Amino acid sequence: MPRRQDVSETRKNQILDAAMAVFARSGFHEARMDDIVQESGLSKGTLYWYFKSKEEIITAISQRLFATDIEQVEGLLRAEGTVSERLQQLIHDRIQGLQDMSGMVAILFEFYAVALHQDGVRQFIKAYFQNFHELLVALIEQGIERKEFRPVDALAAATALDAIFEGLIVRWLIDPEAVQWASLGQAAIRLLLDGLKQE
Amino acid sequence: MPRRQDVSETRKNQILDAAMAVFARSGFHEARMDDIVQESGLSKGTLYWYFKSKEEIITAISQRLFATDIEQVEGLLRAEGTVSERLQQLIHDRIQGLQDMSGMVAILFEFYAVALHQDGVRQFIKAYFQNFHELLVALIEQGIERKEFRPVDALAAATALDAIFEGLIVRWLIDPEAVQWASLGQAAIRLLLDGLKQE
């Protein structure tokens, strides 16, 4: 009967799901524990049975949100196709991901803001950034090896790429009309990629 | 007697300076009005004499922080030198500006987060972004006209440039070691600029 084993895991997820929904709707500070209680369908006591404070819930969500999918990353490195194509694919996937969870993106900044005061959160985000960054470095190096790209500074190029990506998100959240992902966003990123290519 | 006016202006600045310091240190929500009172050296009553709520203080700071210096912008468009040089200069100035107020940069995220819930704040930031963006577009177009740059999509190029800039700030705040402005940051930006140049 291992059915009972993971009630605990189920409950935690139930709580985190509810919390994310509430946070996305109201922001961290406007969100009341009671809202999460209601959204989750559990009781207040149960919430505190699994997480000992609101802060702990926030941290847990950040952990989940900024979890890095190593498999996907490794897969991409060994996948077929030109590096350029795979970079495009990677970026496309990420944009897709953002749009899928567009309701949640709003809390991204809440997390960035929290990160500056709560180190646990900062670490998760940092790891996430690093991970993405390293993947880009590896891909770009592959591109240089294969003579697809000019022998640029891979580190700088990767830094530029993930900065551009992150920057577009910022701009998008503040001014959605200014960043039409399908057109302008893609074009901006392509511009950089084109600069890398071997003429 | 325009001196009267000044006292009022002085007080407001005194309050906003104090508030910025406190906000940068603790974030908007952890910051207590009492903290600002203490930091400012004024009394609680005086605070509320000049600003009728915490929100109003936040809005006032965002207005100040995201004020656009039209003069500087226009000047840059008419300045001497190659477009490339002037872009480098612009970026260099901004990095300098960031580093000068490095303690304050932390509140940037607070504002971004707030912007999603408070439209007044969003408008200031949006205008600021747009302004910078338009300047970049104009400069790049100038570069294209003068044959310094290839005939790229100026809009996309500007979008890429300001995204890269904003993205580097995000990364920097979360992981300061990862972004050494003087080296990596500059290199990343130059990479993009190089891509624009006429070969």
Next chain:
Amino acid sequence: MPRRQDVSETRKNQILDAAMAVFARSGFHEARMDDIVQESGLSKGTLYWYFKSKEEIITAISQRLFATDIEQVEGLLRAEGTVSERLQQLIHDRIQGLQDMSGMVAILFEFYAVALHQDGVRQFIKAYFQNFHELLVALIEQGIERKEFRPVDALAAATALDAIFEGLIVRWLIDPEAVQWASLGQAAIRLLLDGLKQE
């Protein structure tokens, strides 16, 4: 206009008076801050403006309750009459004092219990005991000098006297009928005093 000077002192006393009444009625733990608020006629905010926690109120009361009246003590040492008479007087006064505040005596044990976990409280009580003890020692030594008393161990005699006193209070609180102060209590204490006298 010094009228305003001691609003602060007035408020604090107002709060402590209310708190004592409530504590005597309900005990420390049953007493709700709201009860004190109501009893004091002030607002919750005001309570917390003057005392930053329930614990602080308890400590402040203990300080007030176990304050030692040095003047009275010194006076007694220089007063006229035989030492024996003055000891009787001292004890009589204390019994009187207890009976006057009989409603409050109930919280004595609350304080003793708290003292074991809260050092601030313990110190006040300790000082109070020591003060009373030293007075007894001085009086008994005076009695020995004046040949009213036998050359007993003044320290031991004083210890016995204040122990007997404290012990009677304990017994009284648990079993009021068993200790009729006017008769049995006095008799018990006199018995000890008689043992001290020069035959």
Next chain:
Amino acid sequence: MPRRQDVSETRKNQILDAAMAVFARSGFHEARMDDIVQESGLSKGTLYWYFKSKEEIITAISQRLFATDIEQVEGLLRAEGTVSERLQQLIHDRIQGLQDMSGMVAILFEFYAVALHQDGVRQFIKAYFQNFHELLVALIEQGIERKEFRPVDALAAATALDAIFEGLIVRWLIDPEAVQWASLGQAAIRLLLDGLKQE
């Protein structure tokens, strides 16, 4: 199969032992049921299987703590030796008892405080006091009969004796250094006994 019964008894004792330890450490109100659960090594459900509330545990402990050992008492009345010797012995035994459970003595005050609000507890303590008191009365009367003591008021003398004893405990708990049982405590008690003796 009376062994069953024993398990039940064992469990109850296990719980009460744990509860006493926790109560002595933290006081009744700071002590959490969870602390007792942990200390006992049992589960929360089991605790509530044997005692239906925290109050019931407290009452059970008071019953245990203030149980009167009739046998010992009766024995002492019929024992050999002078009354004075036996009183000394009695007091010595009690002091010994206190010192053996010195860690637990702290909860004495908790019980005294509780007694004022919870009548069940008060009755146990009252009976305990009365029992001790009656024993003292009987012993002193024996002493008077046997001409060991002066024809004092036995009731008053006994009251004085148990008050002194209880008072010393109070003083000791608040200020351990002030009451060195072996010296000062004994001396104080002896002083009273000496006063009773036939010259």
Next chain:
DNA sequence: AATGAATGAGGATTCATTCAT
């Protein structure tokens, strides 16, 4: 008998804002 997850009423404390002076 035993477990421990679940409950929710209850309580201490905070803090933006007001207002008499």
Next chain:
DNA sequence: AATGAATGAATCCTCATTCAT
């Protein structure tokens, strides 16, 4: 203009107790 004491609604969290298994 300036002060700072006063307010009280709002909120997080605790913890004794229950109950399905």
